[in-house]
Amino acid sequence: MLVPMxxxxxxxxxxxxxxxxxxxxxxxxxxxxxxxxxxxxQPGPGERAVCACCKTVLIAPRRRAGQHLIAVxxxxxxxVVAATLAxxxxxxxxxxxxxxxxxxxxxxxxxxxxxxxxxxxVAALIVFIPVLRALLVIYVLGPxxxxxxxxxxxxxAFRLSxxxxxxxxxxxxxxxxxxALVKIAxxxxxxxxxxxxxxAALVVLVVVQDGFMCRYSVWKSLER
Amino acid sequence: MEIAGTLRTVREMGLVACTSCTRVxxxxxxxxxxxxxxxxxxAPMALQRVWAWWLVGVIAYVPANxxxxxxxxxxxxxxxxxxxxxxxxxxxxxxxxxxxVILTASVAIPLGKFLAIAMLALGVRHGSALSGSRRQQLxxxxxxxxxxxxxxxxxxxxxxxxxxLGAVASVSPGPASLFFALSVIFTMLSAQSFDSRLIxxxxxxxxxx
Numbered sequence: 354m355l356v357p358m359x360x361x362x363x364x365x366x367x368x369x370x371x372x373x374x375x376x377x378x379x380x381x382x383x384x385x386x387x388x389x390x391x392x393x394x395q396p397g398p399g400e401r402a403v404c405a406c407c408k409t410v411l412i413a414p415r416r417r418a419g420q421h422l423i424a425v426x427x428x429x430x431x432x433v434v435a436a437t438l439a440x441x442x443x444x445x446x447x448x449x450x451x452x453x454x455x456x457x458x459x460x461x462x463x464x465x466x467x468x469x470x471x472x473x474x475v476a477a478l479i480v481f482i483p484v485l486r487a488l489l490v491i492y493v494l495g496p497x498x499x500x501x502x503x504x505x506x507x508x509x510a511f512r513l514s515x516x517x518x519x520x521x522x523x524x525x526x527x528x529x530x531x532x533a534l535v536k537i538a539x540x541x542x543x544x545x546x547x548x549x550x551x552x553a554a555l556v557v558l559v560v561v562q563d564g565f566m567c568r569y570s571v572w573k574s575l576e577r
Numbered sequence: 578m579e580i581a582g583t584l585r586t587v588r589e590m591g592l593v594a595c596t597s598c599t600r601v602x603x604x605x606x607x608x609x610x611x612x613x614x615x616x617x618x619x620a621p622m623a624l625q626r627v628w629a630w631w632l633v634g635v636i637a638y639v640p641a642n643x644x645x646x647x648x649x650x651x652x653x654x655x656x657x658x659x660x661x662x663x664x665x666x667x668x669x670x671x672x673x674x675x676x677x678v679i680l681t682a683s684v685a686i687p688l689g690k691f692l693a694i695a696m697l698a699l700g701v702r703h704g705s706a707l708s709g710s711r712r713q714q715l716x717x718x719x720x721x722x723x724x725x726x727x728x729x730x731x732x733x734x735x736x737x738x739x740x741x742l743g744a745v746a747s748v749s750p751g752p753a754s755l756f757f758a759l760s761v762i763f764t765m766l767s768a769q770s771f772d773s774r775l776i777x778x779x780x781x782x783x784x785x786x
Binding site: 382458471 | 600762
């Protein structure tokens with residue numbers, strides 16, 4: 354379903370103010386992409402406020418986004434942990450069989466001298482960073498959803514979670530699996546383990562999570 | 578855009594914006610009071626950092642193509658394949674689709690990213706034929722697509738862990754996988770160092786002049 358878009362209801366171009374350092378600086382919002390500044394107006398749930406200059410989505414609140422995000426984050430943690438330990442894929446050729454877990458895939462580089470650093474990097478990109486991001490989201494949004502004051506260092510935690518966003522690559526790993534499977538399909542018979550389906554579900558969850566995340570609303574809620 | 582002419586920027590108003598949480602502060606504020614992010618009117622030395630990461634990214638991409646990505650040992654033969662060699666083999670075996678995916682993800686996208694970042698950075702200094710919003714779109718595409726180049730590294734990881742059938746067949750990663758991963762990471766850092774507000778500064782100055 355498409356998100357209904359409002360034709361930009363935020364921007365009231367701000368008149369030049371000689372003494373702008375007034376109390377209403379908190380009511381302004383700056384586009385991080387192009388530096389345009391607006392007086393923020395909270396759009397309704399499902400609506401979006403878009404920068405008039407560069408079209409960046411500035412505010413996109415969703416109803417009960419906090420609960421949804423926490424539910425998704427818990428699911429991500431469970432799935433990644435379970436998928437890391439369970440067998441992921443198995444192949445069979447000439448009577449020999451080998452099963453591999455996600456952790457095995459990450460550690461495939463470990464035995465290989467200088468390439469061993471890659472083992473660490475791959476494990477971080479597909480297991481640790483996605484889990485860490487999910488845990489940070491739970492930590493930050495938990496108190497907000499329960500109407501409690503924000504947890505200590507919640508702002509730093511949320512900023513870390515956002516900084517890590519491009520480095521969380523579980524979904525790319527899943528597509529990598531598809532490519533790898535085609536590559537070996539001629540060579541051997543491939544069996545899918547339970548972890549494969551868990552990771553496939555994870556891809557969907559990551560997309561859902563990004564759809565619900567409105568950073569502006571989170572920062573607003575942490576201000577209290 | 579009619580409205581864009583009347584829009585004001587944070588810098589024009591003598592304020593400074595947090596690029597992390599979009600809060601606005603009086604000029605000279607050191608750290609964002611809401612999220613703790615360091616505040617800069619424009620990221621200092623952004624272009625130098627972009628170029629530095631860009632250069633190491635390009636340098637790492639060279640050995641990534643010269644060394645083998647994978648070495649495969651079977652009962653009868655052992656062979657090593659580079660990125661392009663592997664794709665050519667796949668195409669020869671009739672797997673055109675996958676060969677195309679690999680060539681796109683490992684050759685076209687990395688080269689396109691190098692070009693795009695260079696164009697954006699040069700555009701800030703010397704002006705660009707593209708409009709601000711076109712360049713902004715280009716930047717967003719580069720940022721979004723950059724991570725997907727890691728797919729080839731993951732494919733190598735999966736194959737190397739899965740195809741361990743003793744004497745029948747075994748696959749191990751080659752040195753190119755490390756260089757390729759480094760190239761992707763450096764290019765991502767290069768794109769992240771770019772301050773996209775610079776695109777609009779140049780465009781706005783052009784309009785005023």
